[in-house]
Amino acid sequence: MKQQPWWRGAVIYQIYPRSFMDANQDGIGDLAGIVDKFPYIKSLGVDAVWVSPFFKSPMKDFGYDISDYREIDPMFGSMADFDRLITVAKESGVKVIIDQVLSHTSDQHAWFQQSRQDKSNDKADWYVWADAKPDGTPPNNWLSIFGGSAWQWEPRREQYYLHNFLTEQPDLNFHNPEVRRHVLDNVEFWLKRGVDGFRLDAINFCFHDQQLRDNPAKASEDRKGRGFSEDNPYAYQYHHYDNTRPENLGFMEDIRALMDKYPGVVSLGEISCEDSLKAMSDYTLGNKRLHMAYSFELLTKDFSPAYIRNTVQTLEANLTDGWPCWAIGNHDVTRVLSRWGQGNTSAQLAKMLNAMLLSLRGSVCTYQGEELGLTEAEIAFEQLQDPYGITFWPNFKGRDGCRTPMPWFEHQVNGGFSAGEQTWLPVPQEHRACAVDRQQQAQDSLLSAYRQFVRWRKAHPELLYGDIEFIDAPDDILAFIRRDQDRALLCCFNFADRTSLMPLMSGMNLSALEGHGFQSLSQDNETLVLAPHQAVFARLV
Template structure:
């Protein structure tokens, strides 16, 4: 296991900095707040922290609209704070991965402020500009993910600019060699400061079709959300021309050359395309593009063991030498216990979802609060901050419900998150009983089950690095083997509230392994018995 790069099989803990811990009583989490919780994060046994954007920004999209790639927004701290975060995290054996938003900037970035002035300034071609059609309408039918047309009129240039997201997030023109070179310099600024990796936001959106061809219509039966509501017109098109263009691969190879100058650094790409699994395989092929990728394929609304198996097997069939990263929750989708947990939402199911995520082949991104079993917060319209939710209310309530502050102390002011009178998003009353202090000393808590499993997983080469092969099982149960030269495990899971009895292709030679936090799974004769909401890990002969 020591010969493999650290990120293979790693558990990466995603921190949404606005909501982890507030150190200065302004109601917003910050970098010193992250530093103050490093002991807690270390106690989870994770390998790295992915810190969502903290760069200078007008915060129209809460940091994903960057106005200065090389500075920290004052609400989060300053560069000295960030350097301390790296130093203290490294001292505890924790790597730091930062979000990099390369496809677009804020409209308040100095580059765009210059570019929009006229058609002949030094930055004139740094963004995607296009003339209107003869009737004055936008150059094509491309749509914004956040609703409506993806083009915005700029009267000073008498042209439209492209924005795949908010109109305050203009897209950079990656067909311009100066832009590509500058973006690589921005990336290297952080590598020189000691970051261990980059999570690449919206990385499939860097290039656009230079012919500006219309996207074709998508039949209704093929419209899948993957983070978008069914009534969002964005789902009405095949996004062939504004996303996942072939030129992107050459840029990724240039980016990889920069990363290779910093041994041990990693790229984690967020993949969103018409066939995200195929794109994940393509973007990690050849050992000269991205190190690993993840997509929204397991962030679906409804849970199905059959779907999980089909998704993993489809990716495995095309992945070749690539390496996947899986997540079942993040800052863009409803919390997993509300999506998949049903009405009852038992603690045992939260433990099982985490164990499943940590047992698939690949690395893992685990979103803050999943170790507590947090549910989606139900907010009123006047409490919303997310422009996505405000636009699509009430059919879609946006992403604020998964971004509420962490509950640290059940009975403390603002649940121990902040000393401010109020917080940037309210702390749900139903989260308080799941606060860290409530779970910390309870050996049966979701939090301690998470810790136990992650620490046990560290010493299981089959789970961290092994191949995966599924066996047939009824809906509600999942059975697969993980095979490594030093270990072979049979993994069996029951996600239902009834005990299950399974006949397997080959039975284990001994009892279930101890130490991973699940008990009760056993062999009886030629059958495997799985209690409700249980998992069993059995050794197999190599």
């Protein structure tokens, strides 16, 4: 078999540092906490960790507003802590991927502090500045994802600056080659420190339309949220001019050229735009852009076999050289068990969802807590931290509900996450029943099933590298075949909370497979019988 890059078929475990483990007892997770819990990470069988931002930041958007790309925020520790993380990961055989937030900085970054002073300084053109219209209003109708106009007035320059996200997150001007060069220098700084790759945040937002043309309006029936609330005015426009510009593809090639100087590293782009599936293909085209990309297409409320089949098939039809990466949860969306469970948050459903994700063609991102079956936490308004949720309350409660601390010990203070008096977000009482210590004691727990399935998956090249072919099935069942050379696996998932029957195609002969954590194959000569939320894996013979 041809040797595959390590990241093809990899399971990537996303760590949100603020909420993973607090080592210094201040109520906020840190790098030392990740190091302390690395034996747990290794026990999951994952191939890599993706660590969300830990860089110096005013924390207006919890680290996605960076004021110094080359410094660790003291909240998370020191550079020595980061180096220790790299060392421990390498000793454990686990790769380390870190976030890079390239499209914008914090308004406290030294570049912006200089740029905002006047129109003639050395950094004057490093951000997106524009004059007001004759009536003093912003230069166009572009909107911020976090609410309101994407333009903020700066009295010192008597101009507006662009911010696609918070006011405190001004957008860099990637049309300036000096900006691109310095951004890539910051990326290379971390390559030299030994990281194995990058998750590139909002990477399709780097370039803007230099003519500053208005975005066209979107009909009400077409307003669908992809990574943002559907009642957000941001959904009222087609975002043709404020992101995913053609010039951005050239910058993807610049990123890849840098990455290719460091063999074995990987780039994973986050894509959110009008046609994310097409953009995923474009951004990974020709083996000269990003290695992988993922989108919000499986991070929505849409949950049915038909929707997942259509989403994956659409990407497969467009994708040529690139490699897909799938996620059903992360730090920006409602936890998948609450989002897709529709009131059913059983461990059996969670097991099926994890198995389904881990069976799709491509690499996989698992968000911390999905291996435990954590649900979305209810956070009182006075406890909210997320500016997104505070702005859109009560229709949209923000992202705090999926960011609460990991429950390590059922009966310890703060669930064992922190010995501090107060944590940055509360540990939900209902999460204690899902705590790691409780699940590790039960062979039939969701955590045990997750570990078992990841180990089993590694022994089946069909699931790691094989092609995917969807087959017709009843409405409640998602069914596909994974093929690699002369091996083929049938994968079936019952989305219903009742028994469902799967007719077999004529001439299909199956052999039961063990070791994946689900009950044995149940069939007669013509039909598979799937219990509620059961997954079935069978060898085609």
